[in-house]
Each structure stands twice: as C-alpha cells, then as structure tokens.
Amino acid sequence: MASLTATPESLDEAYNTCLTIVKSRAKNFYFAFLTLPRRERLAICTVYAFCRTCDDYSDDDLELQQKLDLLEQQRHLLHEALDGRPTTPEFLALQDTVERYGIPRHYFDEIIDGVTMDLTVSRYPSFDELYKYCYLVASVVGLVCIEIFGYSDPKAKEHAIDLGIAMQLVNIMRDVKEDAERDRVYLPQDEMERVGYLESDLFTGVLNGPFDELMRLQSQRAREHFQKAGRLLPLISPKARACPAALQGLYSELLRRIETRGYNVYGPRIRLSTRDKIWLAGKIWLASAIKRLLPRSKSSS
Secondary structure, eight states: OOOOOOOHHHHHHHHHHHHHHHHHHOTHHHHHHTTSOHHHHHHHHHHHHHHHHHHHHHHSSSOHHHHHHHHHHHHHHHHHHHTTOOOSHHHHHHHHHHHHHTOOTHHHHHHHHHHHHHHHOOOOSSHHHHHHHHIIIIIHHHHHHHHHHOBSOTHHHHHHHHHHHHHHHHHHHHTHHHHHHTTOOOSOHHHHHHHTOOHHHHHHTOOSHHHHHHHHHHHHHHHHHHHHHGGGGGGBOGGGTHHHHHHHHHHHHHHHHHHHTTTOOSSSOOOOOHHHHHHHHHHHHHHHHHHHHHHHHHHHO
C-alpha cells in the first residue's frame, strides 16, 4: 500500500476518521473523552481507534492462526507508520499523535501483545498472571493517555497503571458469563480453588457462597486499585483531569451495580444507559472545571 502524505487537510480527515470510530464504538469511553480539550480529545480518539482495530481482529470469526497473522500485519503497519510511512488515515493520525506528544513507541507493541495474549491464554493460574494481562490490555493504554494529558511527576505512571488494572477487573467481573461462553476464565484459578468454586460451576452459572466470596475478592481488589488511581489526578495537567476522573466514575458505578445485584452477572448485562453516562461525565467535568476556576477567583477577590 502507498504511504499517505501528511498535510493539514489529510490530517484533519485522518483525525475525523478516528473520531467517527469512537462515536460509534467507544461506549463508556466516548463521554469521558468529551471532557478533554479538542486537540487532546482527537489524540485520545486516535489511540482508541488503534486499540479498537486490534480488538476487532481478536473478535472476528476466523481461525486462531488467521487472527494472529492479522495482528502481526497490524504490528508491521504500525512500525511502517511510526517510521514515517503510514498507509491508512488511522495510522496517519497515530503517527502525528505519537510525534506530537512524544509517546514511547513500545507501548503500541505492548497493546498488540495484550490482544495476542487474549487469543492464546484462556486460564490464569494466579492474580500475578492476570495482572500481566490487565497491564497489557488496559494499563498500557493509560500510560499512553497520560503522555497526551501531560504530567511532570513520574508517579503518574504508577497510578495510570492502577486505573487500568481496576477498570479491567470490573470488565472481567461483568463479563464472566460471556467469557465462559468463549471458553475464557479470567478469575484466578488458585482463588477459585481456595474458595471452593468449580470451573464447571462457572460454565453453568452456579451462584452460591463460594462464588460470592470469589467475586467479593475481585471487587475489593478493584476498589483498592481505584483508590490508588485517585492519586493520578493532581499529577496530570488540570485541563485533562476530568477525563480519567470520568472513566473512574463510570467504572466505579458499574462496579457498584455489580455489587448491588449480589454479583449475579448471569442475568441481564449490567450496563450504564446513555443518560447515566452523560450525567456522570457531566457532573465530573463540572466539578473539575469549578476546581480550576476557584484559585483564580480567590486571587482576584
């Protein structure tokens, strides 16, 4: 494929292509992205479009080797783009974003590694192993995002990782049923054994005391990571703080609903309505905006 040339017009078109992908596919993320200034919002949408394409390869109704081949092709196109030879509008926008914000290139390889891991690993012996997966598919995206947000304290990386781990744990809890239908078990095997919950029970949707204990452990773990992730906000640019705050708020609400339902994730899918997402993201954005204005008000009075 021929390389695309970066011009103001082609870059605008490329970023708009990524924005369209986010609007149609982002679900929980789109409303958090809206809290960002336009330039940062477009950059985040570009990163999301790249991640979405990688995920789509893992979801397609293809043989495993075909999926792995597509991911390696994606890796090749990524490297071509970051070396100055983008071949699609999405990669043109990604190249511009990586150069504009100085994002380490290896993060994008790690995102592909995470999707590859998702295709080739279906059980996790312990949380240590699950942590590696959560890091690759979620925390690395957070590390990319804070490069766009802007930060000065290196501890921001640690807390961006925490936010990714917490969000992915919520996804794992919510999607137990759907994952089991795909022969995927993301709950740590040693913890299932310790509480006495059988894998066969997971596949048949048995809700009992051991399942409650197992899910309660995941919930506690997610909340611990959310708590540490809250330390990220003061470390990043004030204009970007509402975005991770909104993401944390949306996923914390999902977790609360899982808990409120008594961890019954085998019923109707637990989700937030569009109205819920707009209300939560808007409330968090407003609180963030007020905090940014307060110091000015004090100094001018």
